[in-house]
Amino acid sequence: MALGPTWTNRSRTRGLVLDAIRAARTISRVELASATGLAGATVSELVRELIDDGLVVEAGPGAPTGGKPRTLMRLDPRARYSVGVLMERNACVIVIVDLAGRPVARTSFHGVASMPPDQALPVIASQVDALLATAAVDRERVLGVGLVSYGPQDRRAGVLLSPQPSEQWLEYPVAERLGQALGLSVLLDNDAAAAAIGEYWMGAVDRRSTYGCIYMASGIGGGVVVAGEVYRGSSSNSVELGHMSIDVDGDQCPCGNVGCLENYAGPSALVRQAAATPGLAERLAPDPDTADFLTEFARIAAAADAGDPDASRLIERSARYLGAAAVTMTILFDVDAIILAGPSFAMAGPAYQTVIQEEVDRRTANWRTHPVRVMPSVNGPDAAAIGAAALVLQSELTHGRAQAKDRRDERASRHASSGGRWRSLQCPNG
């Protein structure tokens, strides 16, 4: 609610203009004034500044309106870039995206989770460096790095609050150390929240929509976005769907809760279930003790896809459980769409989407409010990494910090007392 001091309003109006240009793709100054509610003179001044900074370029004349011809503006997608890093139990994915949120380079590798963090982070940094070099992206144009992983986290401090994959990672300053190794600003965020905001950034949802995201990689997470902003809660540890109880009399989970969704519907649960299913256990020989659930899960999904009735039954049951979670998300967050994101959904194909949509339709049939659409992510299996990069763009653009270096330095000196540039990259609303 609070309007900040004047320079904050200034950077907010700048962000508003940038975001309106991004959303419209091409737009005239008059349309910008109408879309943002800002005075014409303010719009003209901000547009001039954005053109000077190289973020916006003129895109020729608009359609004739009978009056003075209008010049259209658009973002220059190659003016800035951001980097998204997903750090998962099984793999690390790095993407570079342009100002329009489109990936221009990607890499992935295994093995990071088995290292202590003081070894793992330099490895990630060197992979980011190599990817920037391969893609020939000028570092001066990189706005920053979004590093995303599972929760819980202390997002402001840039640390994980879970002793996963090993005790050494608990409260290790991952964001700060990666930032030091790269010489770039790094923000830490939740993988599922990143996947969720990536949909908005790619224009896959209505800009005023409240929508949810179920993110399934080796575990299950979630995110909710309200009119383009991630729902944060009091400490940015929200929508932890995998540890939501779906059975009040269910088994104890190491997290402390009982009947956690992840233990019924997640890839590790399916691997255990497959190993305990006579026939399927022999046909697939899944290893319930593997650290690489995703590969085992992919084999079960492939078997289901090929018509194995036991594998199909397991996938369908998992989808029904996820459907129950989608219903809870609908009942509690009043979402109008639910996005299925992450590699596990991508591997399993449309089976999940169909069943989850059925469950939502049937179980909310008498609410008489509005339909809830269940959709696959437009960002495919890399939704979290692309979303991580989008979070950086959002932080820099919408909140008005994507200025040329001299203006940035001036700004930084003005709010040095609030923690300086480092902290300024953490999203302001958490």
Place this chain on the structure above:
Amino acid sequence: MALGPTWTNRSRTRGLVLDAIRAARTISRVELASATGLAGATVSELVRELIDDGLVVEAGPGAPTGGKPRTLMRLDPRARYSVGVLMERNACVIVIVDLAGRPVARTSFHGVASMPPDQALPVIASQVDALLATAAVDRERVLGVGLVSYGPQDRRAGVLLSPQPSEQWLEYPVAERLGQALGLSVLLDNDAAAAAIGEYWMGAVDRRSTYGCIYMASGIGGGVVVAGEVYRGSSSNSVELGHMSIDVDGDQCPCGNVGCLENYAGPSALVRQAAATPGLAERLAPDPDTADFLTEFARIAAAADAGDPDASRLIERSARYLGAAAVTMTILFDVDAIILAGPSFAMAGPAYQTVIQEEVDRRTANWRTHPVRVMPSVNGPDAAAIGAAALVLQSELTHGRAQAKDRRDERASRHASSGGRWRSLQCPNG
């Protein structure tokens, strides 16, 4: 996110100043500038306007600071009033609150739910009129009426989307008809959301807190408040806790879902459980077919309080189920506090609070984020009606519409095209 046209910003800054004065109780102009980030001249001008409108009065000199003496300002609590109306299955409660959110008059009566709406709303209107007369509150000083009831609702249209208590209520224009009968603006909202925001308005929670509210009357509802704003979702039908599934294999509920919390833990469920408990059924002779669950529930709660072991077991089991819902609220909304509001919690005393706190502590023990406090509502059994009145204050004050009549008329003419005064009273963020 969007900044509106200039007059909206003007009314927003005015609301910001009013809210800062309200929060601080007494505050100087210099402190106001610092609290709001507004320029000193803007603060002085807005304060002069608020004094002219009679909303704010000078409250003498502040503590000496060595410089020029500072004059403190405070709200005049009797400058404006609002009315809160709770329309429930069993009873209707009306309160009048002053500008500080304190109730100055209250009444309640039965029988409205058994009438068709075209009879019930004139009855409610005449009770509001009578209460205003009894309390000697000048109608010119009444900002509006908050009418709250169960969900689902179409809040903007001011209609209920449920055929409860009878088919005639479904989509009947309750807000419009009550407004016509009273000659006052009426906003419709959810009872649990109102109870939730009432806590904020009374200063019972930190102003930046994200907190949840479990509301239990004859049914179970919920609300979440983020930094002083009700979490709305896409249609203001959020946090419907009573119809959240706690058992994926549970019984079918008429709402369409299975294993709904209300059917395990709500007053009607407890009355059914008591009637099916040998011994207790004979001792209390509860009527499972009664329409007045609350009275029957009160008898069970009283028996538990008096030491009846069967009644105590039922209350404790209900509290454990509600504890599971509180855990889900914590895991999904990342709340830092959970308020227990409504007549059923008020009847049952501290038994619920103790058990729900235990469940939350135990089941989120390994999250390492922050503690979650479970607390009773400061507004007692009337939390929803008081909260309904607070919603009107919030709409009028924070969003800057509590001006003198001439300024209000001027404003109304300026945004007549957006639907006029009637619609303007609907909270703008839903």
